[in-house]
Amino acid sequence: MVAFVVTFGFSYALYLVLTAGSGIAPWFWSSQELLLGAIVAVVVGLAARTFFSSSRPRAGLDPRRWVRAIAYVCGPFFLELARANLDVAYRIITGRIRPGIVRVPSGMSTDLGVLFLANSITLTPGTLTVGIDEDTHDLFIHMIYVPPGLEDREAIDAREIFAMFDCPRWIRRITE
Amino acid sequence: MILTVLIWVALAIGLSFNTLGIVGILRFPDIYTRLHADTKCTTFGTIFTSLAVVLYALRVYVQTSDGQYISLIFHTLLAVVVLAFTNATSAHAIAQAAHRRGHKPMPSVTDRLEEIRP
Numbered sequence: 001m002v003a004f005v006v007t008f009g010f011s012y013a014l015y016l017v018l019t020a021g022s023g024i025a026p027w028f029w030s031s032q033e034l035l036l037g038a039i040v041a042v043v044v045g046l047a048a049r050t051f052f053s054s055s056r057p058r059a060g061l062d063p064r065r066w067v068r069a070i071a072y073v074c075g076p077f078f079l080e081l082a083r084a085n086l087d088v089a090y091r092i093i094t095g096r097i098r099p100g101i102v103r104v105p106s107g108m109s110t111d112l113g114v115l116f117l118a119n120s121i122t123l124t125p126g127t128l129t130v131g132i133d134e135d136t137h138d139l140f141i142h143m144i145y146v147p148p149g150l151e152d153r154e155a156i157d158a159r160e161i162f163a164m165f166d167c168p169r170w171i172r173r174i175t176e
Numbered sequence: 177m178i179l180t181v182l183i184w185v186a187l188a189i190g191l192s193f194n195t196l197g198i199v200g201i202l203r204f205p206d207i208y209t210r211l212h213a214d215t216k217c218t219t220f221g222t223i224f225t226s227l228a229v230v231l232y233a234l235r236v237y238v239q240t241s242d243g244q245y246i247s248l249i250f251h252t253l254l255a256v257v258v259l260a261f262t263n264a265t266s267a268h269a270i271a272q273a274a275h276r277r278g279h280k281p282m283p284s285v286t287d288r289l290e291e292i293r294p
Binding site: 014017081088103 | 193196199200203204205206208209211212213216217219220243244245246247248250251254260261263264265267268271272275281283284285286287288289290292
């Protein structure tokens with residue numbers, strides 16, 4: 001039941017976002033869109049509830065997680081993205097690269113945490129997740145510039161991938 | 177007036193990063209470094225071009241209060257979110273497929289993945 005409500009709420013919210021502006025001011029949505037959206041969301045909720053929230057559906061309802069996730073994306077993550085983009089732009093212009101694949105233990109206990117971290121790393125320019133060790137949750141990361149000395153070390157802490165913020169700690173607080 | 181300047185600034189930043197992404201594809205030596213230039217710079221550039229679209233739609237909406245521009249704003253924002261997720265996933269998929277196929281990072285100072293998955 002919880003899984004159905006979560007899936008229903010998510011798909012209805014998405015439908016409303018897509019049809020915002022359909023109503024006549026001051027209303028955001030026309031009544032037809034509201035009704036059709038509810039019907040579609042019920043069908044989607046019944047069909048997809050087992051895929052969308054298979055485990056721990058209650059964790060997804062905790063609003064503090066959502067607030068933290070939005071704060072993370074707008075704050076530390078966006079600044080990292082901007083800094084790393086300037087870095088890659090500099091390397092494109094000068095051609096100063098030192099690429100290599102390093103091993104990074106993720107330190108996450110949940111699948112969602114590993115996914116979150118791997119996506120954050122991949123989306124940050126200059127670092128790209130190439131592979132993952134399914135058993136130990138170690139990530140293999142291709143860096144466009146491996147700082148000298150780093151290539152001799154067996155494993156690198158996930159915090160060293162990000163230059164300014166402790167992103168893994170943010171992700172752990174969001175997903176666990 | 178200020179809004180017009182902001183739209184131009186956002187467009188300029190976005191297009192310069194997209195251009196740099198293209199230059200990177202031509203300059204970098206192997207598939208992995210090219211992926212860096214290609215997927216990431218274009219993501220950042222597209223965030224800014226989308227920001228320009230949002231600002232433009234906002235301005236027209238304030239002038240005409242036509243509901244379709246609100247619709248345009250939300251569609252653009254949703255496109256950015258979807259782009260961020262699919263871009264990271266597809267870049268990872270391409271890199272992993274290349275590594276499994278036997279494309280070694282060239283040049284490269286270290287390759288830890290090689291050791292466990294030769």
